[in-house]
Amino acid sequence: LSAFTEGEPAEGREPFELPRFWDALGQTFKVTSQEATKLSLAFSRPPLTSAEDCRKLSEDVQNAILAVATVYYWLPKGQGTTLRKMVRDATTEVVEGMIQLTETILSAPLESLSQEQLISTGNVWEACEQVSNLPRDNQAAVASALVACLGVVKDALEEMERALVEGRDPYRDIMEDEELGFRGNRDTYWSEADRKLLSSCMGLMKASKACLKKVLGVVKAYGKADSPEQIAQLDDLADIANEISPSVDELALSMYPPMNQLAVRLNAAKLASVLKKVLEITKTSHVCPPSEEGWVQFLTGAVDHNMNKIKNFTQGQM
Numbered sequence: 001l002s003a004f005t006e007g008e009p010a011e012g013r014e015p016f017e018l019p020r021f022w023d024a025l026g027q028t029f030k031v032t033s034q035e036a037t038k039l040s041l042a043f044s045r046p047p048l049t050s051a052e053d054c055r056k057l058s059e060d061v062q063n064a065i066l067a068v069a070t071v072y073y074w075l076p077k078g079q080g081t082t083l084r085k086m087v088r089d090a091t092t093e094v095v096e097g098m099i100q101l102t103e104t105i106l107s108a109p110l111e112s113l114s115q116e117q118l119i120s121t122g123n124v125w126e127a128c129e130q131v132s133n134l135p136r137d138n139q140a141a142v143a144s145a146l147v148a149c150l151g152v153v154k155d156a157l158e159e160m161e162r163a164l165v166e167g168r169d170p171y172r173d174i175m176e177d178e179e180l181g182f183r184g185n186r187d188t189y190w191s192e193a194d195r196k197l198l199s200s201c202m203g204l205m206k207a208s209k210a211c212l213k214k215v216l217g218v219v220k221a222y223g224k225a226d227s228p229e230q231i232a233q234l235d236d237l238a239d240i241a242n243e244i245s246p247s248v249d250e251l252a253l254s255m256y257p258p259m260n261q262l263a264v265r266l267n268a269a270k271l272a273s274v275l276k277k278v279l280e281i282t283k284t285s286h287v288c289p290p291s292e293e294g295w296v297q298f299l300t301g302a303v304d305h306n307m308n309k310i311k312n313f314t315q316g317q318m
Helices: 002-006 018-042 051-074 081-107 115-133 138-166 192-222 228-241 244-255 261-283 290-313
Strands: none
Touching: 018 051, 018 081, 018 115, 051 081, 081 115, 081 138, 081 228, 138 192, 138 228, 138 244, 192 228, 192 244, 192 261, 192 290, 228 261, 244 261, 261 290
16 A cells, blocks of 8 residues: 555656546446445355455455556656645545455454445445546646635634634633643633734734635636646645645634734744745746736735734734
8 A cells, every 4th residue: 555655657658648547547446346345245144255256356356456556657747746646545545445345354254244344345435436526637636625725724714713702712622631731720811912913813814715715716717737837836836725724723723822922923924924925826827817916916915914913912022
């Protein structure tokens, strides 16, 4: 499995055709699903499958998995690292599912179809069905990655908005353990000075959400995967955009009481830096025609404005 996930694509052996790749990948996933069904049924009830049948089943499963891996390796990096990662994750899930099913069968007594075996078989089916939902090119892959990032940022923002309305620490229940330290015996409210700082931090988090929404919009509207340059630009955008959600999470965690204003400032500066990189990369890529440059400039100004206010509020912490 590690050799499969860490291997390199077979570049340049023959002209690559994306439609042919998807047809072949879909077929290998379908065959793997069928082999999982055959394997599970063969070991669902007595009598024990003969040694010859076991050997045949084993060969068929192995061939199905090798076919999945072979087709995955057809996909060159030149089609986009974002696309390739999504295909790799989907194919890895199929391989891991088949390993899990095999281990479940080996460890279970041959009396009847166990719940574990049913679940493992279903997991392989589900993993194999994912092929129809995979993005078909790097533009679609990057759009999908941006949607995922946007979802995480929205959740963090909504959680913080609820905490501000309720005036309490929403993590107080899950943070009370030996490993993370007991927060219940510490202040769990914000001072007036904290709340002023929080307002600008929320502005930065809202700018993160707006940035991802706008970038997603232009990737969908103008993004292309027709040339190596376009594909590389999309990958660069996805790579830096992927840093937004963890940066938002780090800032949000540092905002809960008792607040360390210096930590808040440092996390805010990190998020602001990431956002400005995203906006800069967007502006210089093919997804941003001149008609779209206005919002890039506006959001850059919003990031600077909120960051400057955060610096002013935390002046005494430096």
